[in-house]
Amino acid sequence: VQLQASGGGLVQPGGSLRLSCQASGRAVRAVSNNAMAWFRQSPGKEREPVAGINWRGGDTGYADSVKGRFTISRDNARNTLYLQMNNLKPEDTALYFCAVARKSFYSERQVEYAYWGQGTLVTVSS
Numbered sequence: 001v002q003l004q005a006s007g008g009g010l011v012q013p014g015g016s017l018r019l020s021c022q023a024s025g026r027a028v029r030a031v032s033n034n035a036m037a038w039f040r041q042s043p044g045k046e047r048e049p050v051a052g053i054n055w056r057g058g059d060t061g062y063a064d065s066v067k068g069r070f071t072i073s074r075d076n077a078r079n080t081l082y083l084q085m086n087n088l089k090p091e092d093t094a095l096y097f098c099a100v101a102r103k104s105f106y107s108e109r110q111v112e113y114a115y116w117g118q119g120t121l122v123t124v125s126s
Contacts, residue, residue: 001025003117005098007083010123015088021081021098021117032076035106037113038083040094040122047097051083052106061106065091088124095119 007019019038023031037052051072053060060072071084081098099113107113 001027001115003098005117005120008120008122011088012126016086019083023079028079031079031100035101036081037099037106039097042094049108054106055104090124093124095121
């Protein structure tokens with residue numbers, strides 16, 4: 001499975017961005033049965049979980065720092081994961097990665113994820 005993340009860019013504080021993550025490859029049909037998530041890594045910091053969603057999309061989880069501002073969703077028919085980010089803050093600046101879990105329900109533990117995208121850069125600055 002290959003994951004291609006896109007949608008990053010430069011945005012002013014208070015602005016919005018929508019990230020997408022397109023899955024492809026020979027095993028892509030299995031992606032719809034597995035949880036997916038977004039992680040991010042800021043300069044000088046370790047990669048951290050941002051949001052996760054189970055295989056059906058009915059159950060989601062968020063880091064406290066993004067609750068109420070970010071929304072994760074997925075379209076299994078299109079093998080695509082999304083992250084709608086509103087009211088962005090400078091501290092949201094990071095490289096954002098999408099990932100596919102080994103199981104149907106999401107986890108914050110990175111070892112639970114089998115496939116990773118290359119990352120898309122989000123910069124929040126005035």
